[in-house]
Amino acid sequence: MRFKRNLFILTKDFIILQKQRGDKMVDVLPMEQAILAVILATLAAIVYSLRMLFVMEKRVARIEFNIEKLVLKLSKEEEEILKEEEEVKEEIEKKVLKKKK
Secondary structure (H helix, E strand, O other): OOOOOOOOEOOEEEHHHHHHHOOOOEEEOOOOHHHHHHHHHHHHHHHHHOOOOOOOHHHHHHHHHHHHHHHHHHHHHHHHHHHHHOOOOHHHHHHHHHHHH
């Protein structure tokens, strides 16, 4: 049983006109539609790439923020350690001076 009929298939936002001939499916895509499909696919790829770029920028910004918080915390701890070190040095100097007298 052979008959011809046009089928519309929706594939990734593009409608491709196909003709059924026996057991084979043959794509029928005029030149204008093919060019339009390529242009739309390129634009979609650009939009997707920009979206991924913004997502990655947000991630990098979050990482930078966390690194900055960590650096500030470490610098405070370092200052505390340096103060304690100075206090210990002063105490040692006082003990040494007492022993000498």
